[in-house]
Amino acid sequence: MRVVLAEDLFLLRDGLVRLLEAHDFEIAAAVESGPELTRALAELEPDVAVVDVRLPPTHTDEGLQCALQARRNRPGLPVLVLSQHVEQLYARELLADGSGGVGYLLKDRVFDAEQFVDAVRRVAGGGTAMDPQVIQQLLSRRAADDRPLARLTPRELEVLELMAQGRSNAAIAGQLVVTERAIAKHTSNIFAKLDLEVSDDDNRRVLAVLAYLDQGR
């Protein structure tokens, strides 16, 4: 699997390259600025891009803007955005085109190599990887005045949170140490209570949940 990596801090870039190579990714390019990233994404056609939000030369949200532009040029181009801080505002912009293949994680998440690599693979496969902090913020905002959410059991809320992060039923079952069948039952309960259309497609399911949590804002 070919990766284009954009990160301006040498130590982090180096670490990410080693981490990804250790997990059998091929690093097509590891760049350190916005213009280089744009060029690499256009010329190298990677399977997934791992991008830091803040890049030179402007040191603003240049990485995010390059990633969004690249996705407009090539819809569905898988992009995993990393940042020192997560904002619902940016998450919403990444999810806005509704085509999946999007990740948005705190840089701290690379500490857990297995989960991080899993997130990169999921995004490359057209799935979603949203940072637990983004989901928690969404949930705590919605919980205040949302009747359907209040009808969920604590266990269902837990499943909903993991599902919104983009995890598959199998992964959720693994984390909560229950069978996949139990998780399937929870998810269908959740969809019924939130009045969402049930879908077999994992990815569509995640996007529906995210849209539900973010609605009305």
Place this chain on the structure above:
Amino acid sequence: MNTNTKSGSLSTRARDVVVAAGRGFVLALVSLPGAVLGFTLALVSISLIPVGIGLVTTPWVLDRVRAFADWRRVVAAEWCGVLIPSAYRPVPEGRPWTRTYAMLRDPAVWRDLRWLQVDMTAGYVTALLPAVLLFYPLEGIAVAAGLWRPLSHWGGYWYGFVHVTDQSSAFGAGALALALLALTPLAPRLVTAHFRLTRSVLGASQRELAERVRVLTETRRDAVDSSAAELRRIERDLHDGAQARLVAMGMDLGTIETLLDKDPAKAKQLLAQARQSSVDALAELRELVRGIHPPVLAERGLGDAVRALALRLPVPTEVNVELGGRAEAPVEAAAYFAVSEVLTNAVKHSGADRIWVDLHHEDERLRVTVTDNGKGGAVIGAGSGLAGVERRLGTFDGVLAVSSPAGGPTMVTMEIPCALS
């Protein structure tokens, strides 16, 4: 030597008198028509504002008036060393009516118009007097020398209060002329008096300046105090938080090193602990950074930073932004933290279930309005968050207004003068 010096000083003085008379004459020649023209045009232009023409012409006319006043400031400093302070507000670029509006709100512009009236009367007289003091005695001497004959041909001629009809009365006129001539050394002082008069009308008043200095001193002290307090807080947070966690992490890593061979299971457990310490340290640093300068503010500017802030609030908040560019970083940060404080207040105390934030920029001012549908009763009191906001804005000459009747709604308006780039 002595006589030389004396004659030298005499001739210097004579030259001073002639120069002063000449300058006064020039001033009189320029000031009367200039002032009358300027005042009339300004009056006409301002009174034509209701029909629209005045909106376009007023900035032009007031610009000319200001140029006229500025010329007088220059000659006052060059000729007599009289410094006339000028305190015009900057005029915004753009449409004529925004310029007209901004100019008419400037007290210095109204001072110009008051000065024009003084300049065409008292100003004109004080400028003309030095010239009169020099030329009128010359005429009197000429009259005594024989000019009286043709002048009194048609039944007498008045020189001052002397009725000249024959040679003896002509000598009387000559005596008066000599008496007046003795007064000519006053000419330079009269020109100075003219400029002093100008300064008293045209210069920004001492009281205004003193008031401005008082406000600046106060806001500077507040700014220094609050930034020192901020630094202390940051130091404490780093010391007790991230720094302590890094120390703990280092210790854990040292222990792991020794345990690696002896007790791998224990080492693994400590590794997990060290990793958790690093996660916690990062989380604390992130919060600290958010308090110093929010990342979204650096990356996107004020509008999106407030949008991101609104998304974190438990109360649904609508944000409307109309900004054509970005303000300077310190202004953006001050505005952001002011909005943040006001929003926190609204969430904590108002009981509102909806908040609206509006940001826009007009007339060289950034204006932020935060409205909530809560129970009202907010005041800018000692110890309230709003007093802190007021101080914070004061550093940038910003102001805060609160409208919060009991029963609500509460509307907090903040204004900071600034330019966008």
